[in-house]
Amino acid sequence: MKSFLNVQDLGDLKEALKEAAEIKADRYKYDTLGKNKTLLMVFFNNSLRTRLSTQKAAMNLGMNVIVLDVNAGAWKLETERGVIMDGDKSEHLLEAIPVMGSYCDVIGIRSFAGLTDREYDYAETVYNQFLKYSGKPVFAMETATVHPLQAFADLITIEEYWGQGARGREQEKTNGTSNPLAPCSLSPSPNKPKVVLTWAPHPRALPQAVPNSFAQWMLAADVDFVITHPEGYELDTKFVAGAHVEYDQKKAFEGADFIYAKNWSCPGVTNPDDYGKVLHDYHQMMHWTVDAEHMSWTNNAHFMHCLPVRRNMIVTDDVIEAPTSLVIPEAANREISATVVLKRILQSL
Amino acid sequence: MKSFLNVQDLGDLKEALKEAAEIKADRYKYDTLGKNKTLLMVFFNNSLRTRLSTQKAAMNLGMNVIVLDVNAGAWKLETERGVIMDGDKSEHLLEAIPVMGSYCDVIGIRSFAGLTDREYDYAETVYNQFLKYSGKPVFAMETATVHPLQAFADLITIEEYWGQGARGREQEKTNGTSNPLAPCSLSPSPNKPKVVLTWAPHPRALPQAVPNSFAQWMLAADVDFVITHPEGYELDTKFVAGAHVEYDQKKAFEGADFIYAKNWSCPGVTNPDDYGKVLHDYHQMMHWTVDAEHMSWTNNAHFMHCLPVRRNMIVTDDVIEAPTSLVIPEAANREISATVVLKRILQSL
Amino acid sequence: MKSFLNVQDLGDLKEALKEAAEIKADRYKYDTLGKNKTLLMVFFNNSLRTRLSTQKAAMNLGMNVIVLDVNAGAWKLETERGVIMDGDKSEHLLEAIPVMGSYCDVIGIRSFAGLTDREYDYAETVYNQFLKYSGKPVFAMETATVHPLQAFADLITIEEYWGQGARGREQEKTNGTSNPLAPCSLSPSPNKPKVVLTWAPHPRALPQAVPNSFAQWMLAADVDFVITHPEGYELDTKFVAGAHVEYDQKKAFEGADFIYAKNWSCPGVTNPDDYGKVLHDYHQMMHWTVDAEHMSWTNNAHFMHCLPVRRNMIVTDDVIEAPTSLVIPEAANREISATVVLKRILQSL
Secondary structure, rough: EEEEEOOHHHHHHHHHHHHHHHHHHHOOOOOOOOOOOOEEEEEEEHHHHHHHHHHHHHHHHHOOOEEEOOOOOOEEEEEOOOOOOOOOOOEEEEHHHHHHHHHEEEEEEEEEOOOOOOOOOHOOOHHHHHHOOOOOOOOOOOOOOHHHHHHHHHHHEEEEEEEOHHHHHHEEEEHOOOOOOOOOOHHHHHHOOEEEEOOOOOOOOHHHHHHHHEEEEHHHHHEEEEOOOOOOOOOOOHHHHOEEOOOOOOHHHHEEEEEEOOOOOOOOOOOOHHHHOOOOOHHHHHOOOHHHHHHHOOOOOEOOOOOOOOOOEEOOOOHHOOEEEEEHHHHHHHHHHHHHHHHHHHHHO | OOEEEHHHOOOOHHHHHHHHHHHOOOOOOOOOOOOOEEEEEEEOOOHHHHHHHHHHHHHHHOEEEEEEEEOOOHHHHEEEOOOOOOOOOOHHHHHHHHEEEEOOOOEEEEEEEEOOOHHHHHHHHHHHHHHOOOOOOOEEEOOOOHHHHHHHHHHHHHHOOOOOOOHHHHHHHOOOOOOOOOOOOOOOOOOOEEEEEEEEEOOOOOOOOOHHHHHHHHHHHOOOOEEEEEOOOOOHHHOOOOOOEEOOOHHHHHHEEEEEEEEEOOOOOHHHHHOOOOOOOHHHHHHOOOOHHHHHHOOOOEEEEOOOOOOOOOOOHHHHHOEEEOHHHHHHHHHHHHHHHHHHHHOOO | OOOOOOHHHHHHHHHHHHHHHHHHHHOOOOOOOOOOOOOEEOOOOOOHHHHHHHHHHHHHOOEEEEEEOOOOOOOOOOOOOOOOOOOOEEEEEEHHHHHHHOOOOEEEEEEEOOOOOHHHOOOHHHHHHHHHHHHOEEEOOOOOOOOOHHHHHHHHHHHHHHHOOOHHHHHHHHHHHOOOOOOOEEEEOOOOOHHHHHHHHOOOOOOOOOHHHHHHHHHHHHHEEEEEEOOOOOOOOOHHOEEEEOOOOOHHHOOOOEEEEEEOOOOOOOOOHHHHOOOOOHHHHHHEEOHHHHHOOOOOOOOOOOOOOOOOEEOOHHHOOOEEEOHHHHHHHHHHHHHHHHHHHHHOO
């Protein structure tokens, strides 16, 4: 595996979920696989979960880890040829990236969307420069448009908890099995879970990386997937082609087994000028906040969010603290998704 | 051991000192004990000695280490429920702390006193939140009111050097032994050392963590312990109950074997409004600076300080540079105290 | 080896180059040599290549690594005795350095020239304080006047590529060998390569560490070495005694096998008041930029630079991107030079 950006990079999802279950049962099973292999983690943006979980995953595999914090905005790389570099950019990416590649075996990149230049962001310019010039396998630790380690962790979590919800219980009666890790539990329609991705209000403009990847992975995972958001927040068809979009949040929530809440700014699909904007004052959108009444519309659904989450904006205290909330298990599974991805990269070196 | 905050958490002190001597004789003796165990060090405040010595200790035990620097003031966690999080706090501690706990096996916390809210500081609010919500063993790397790794290192140092001072030499004559690491050397009264904790001037307001812990550990260690400071700097009875306080610095120093100097701001015991304040302009307090004359009042005492130390404020150049100064051995023993504490935590996992 | 600052510290250069070739062939050959040994890397200035390559080198040898970033200017250590420390300096180097030394086995120091006090910089004050007070072996990761890990990597690179240039090809015909790693390939005069160190323009004032060390190492390596720069940029005789200086850049380039470009500010040799200054507006000096015409004067020379490099100031795009450019191999060899140096330090512990 030379790149990990999209769900397709992982190949067969059921196989990947089986590996995740195996790793979770013994996360040090491959603790010599990474001997004398070095992971370089390059952070252009801050991180808590990704930094800790990816570092932990690499150490689970016996890798060495080097963390490079590139202060947001401070490390200015020239990207054009022919420029006389007499300004504030002291190095060209054509030198900087191959050099980084020469000191490691695998590179993880965190580089958020700037939310001002849609074309630049959606071209995954920074990630692709590393992919092209580093000479080493590269994986996304949340880039401009995707967050695949999060989406994979989310899928692992759904896989684990499906079978514990209402439909799962029915399935249990029918099939006589409740093993949440059985790799086929997602498959037998009509017993697949209903998973709803819902937009929720937030005071600031946020990237679309998490909803993009979540949609992409859910569509690949063959769940019953519905997206709900106010008009104007349509996600890029690159990620949601074929998805069922329901603008009525209540209709979307009906019968749901998993509610995945997230804010995102305008993806600029219908109007590129709106890219990265917050379309309405959040005070007017508080009816989108996931509260107990919203959850009452569902099939006793699990609540999910990638964190960090602003309480009583995205979700109320009672919903996030309920036993059906999966926010901590999701975060914990970030170690598992990262271990599987790094393991596969190491095996392909 | 699920928490390391107070001397009581360590159990029998003589046993702990014996372990310290064992570790010091071979600090890599347990270098496989921490295999596949991860220490997360969370710094809310800067650190030199604690960062290096604790990291070294963890590596002595074969642990993996992740260091998380939380820029002072930059990482604002919401702590109240019911708040609509639309301000500058992007995450609630009820999410952030369990997530951190999910990526490690042991957590060290550095979080200084704010020195404005006595109740908040003395409740050890930050430390206790980690203890309650992380699901992992937690230890103090200097918190609001205590610095037990320092106090333990100080005790190890006194243990090592007692027997080399005047009374120790007498004891030597009597007992025919000078092994500074013999675990019972502190015990046989009247041959216990006289240890004096003395306040000294400083231009800024400092926390009480070091004197609090030093007093607590000395009282537990059964030395002849005296505290001297200007009126108004009385330490909290939680830490000094039963200690002998002598306001006359000269009387306190007489016959001392160890002088432990440290500045601290007003603990606010008699007047809570004075909490965290510097009570007198330091220029008026320079007669408290430990100089050669002060040391001449003692029994050729060793000089101790936890570092960093401001020379010619706390202590003069000649005293800190004298052969009787123990400031470097104390700092070096931070590696030993941290190794013992981490070893015990690992053994209890 | 207790200190690594100058080429003499490495002893026999041919032996060192043989070791470099051995390490490059199997960089994990000594991966247990550093077991339970800790490298402390102290950065007073930013770093990309040095940070990554030295950390990688230490991990190649199985060492533990602790990185200490001392924010430029923020960590103010008092250096004078007798000062009443009531200002912004909270610690004296006489305490800070021995403490750092007590938590590690080897110390790397990065500390750039201030470029205002020539005497202070050229005395290598910071480096020598660590050497004197830490009690541990110390090596330069670019200090005020030298960058020996870079120069050693440059020499390794020249050694590898000599034999592939024009004269090398002639030598090949004569000797029947083209092994670029053969340790004697540099020696048989008149077949030694011509290496030219050329000044090039830059908008800011830069230290002399890289040209100082490069000159020192080339003079020791017995190549045909020429330095060219505008008048006023004469390097200190401490580093260039015996070197051939040619002020006419074209004459210097004629017949060259390796062109090593670098900017440096005025070393203040003839006029100490000019120390650290940029003597001419760089717009007037653009004829010193290494372009295709400059390279046409050479013997199809390889282009070298330590990086980071400002394109179209130091060198044009086409020259740095040509197949004869060695800037990436040079950077990659930083891992090799650092591994050899750390290996030797470990073996001398």
